[in-house]
Amino acid sequence: MFPQSLQGTGYANDGIHVYYRGEQIHSMIGMSFEDLGFGYARDPFRVCFAGRVIQGAHAHSFDVLDDGYAKDIFNVYYQGEKMPGLMTSTFVSCGNGYAKDSLNVYYYGRKTIGASPLVFHTSLR
Numbered sequence: 001m002f003p004q005s006l007q008g009t010g011y012a013n014d015g016i017h018v019y020y021r022g023e024q025i026h027s028m029i030g031m032s033f034e035d036l037g038f039g040y041a042r043d044p045f046r047v048c049f050a051g052r053v054i055q056g057a058h059a060h061s062f063d064v065l066d067d068g069y070a071k072d073i074f075n076v077y078y079q080g081e082k083m084p085g086l087m088t089s090t091f092v093s094c095g096n097g098y099a100k101d102s103l104n105v106y107y108y109g110r111k112t113i114g115a116s117p118l119v120f121h122t123s124l125r
Contacts, residue, residue: 010051011035018043020051027053036064039079047072049080056082065093068109076101078109096122 011033012019018028018041029043036042039050040062047057049070054077061073068079069091076086083106090102097108098120105115 009035009037009039009041011041020048023051025051025053036062036070038064038066038068038070040064040070049077052080054080054082065099066095067093067097067099069093069099078106081109083109094120094122098122 010021013030013033016030018025018030018033025048027046028041028048029045032043034042041048042059042062045059047054047059047062056075057077058072058074062070063072064070070077071088071091074088076083076088076091087101087103091099092101093099094105098112099106100115100117100120102117105112105117105120
């Protein structure tokens with residue numbers, strides 16, 4: 001059986017194996033593989049970003065936001081990297097690369113100094 005490409009994402013799946021840009025992701029289960037968008041994907045047990053398994057990510061609660069941000073019940077991620085110390089319950093993507101939790105504002109995964117999350121918004125939303 002030939003791998004089925006997941007249109008433009010770099011991921012492919014033959015029902016048994018999962019591939020990212022031609023390289024097999026050995027720990028992912030093809031039968032239940034799901035492309036989540038923005039480079040993220042999961043099976044029932046693991047989450048990956050750009051073909052790399054994200055250690056400690058919880059597949060059942062994993063939610064992809066905009067602009068490379070994602071979160072699960074315990075952690076927030078930017079392009080597959082854990083962002084330590086963020087409040088997942090209040091974390092939201094604001095668009096244009098910005099995101100915030102109840103304490104801080106972030107721009108493409110980096111904390112923005114001086115911005116107040118209470119009144120922060122972008123012109124897109």
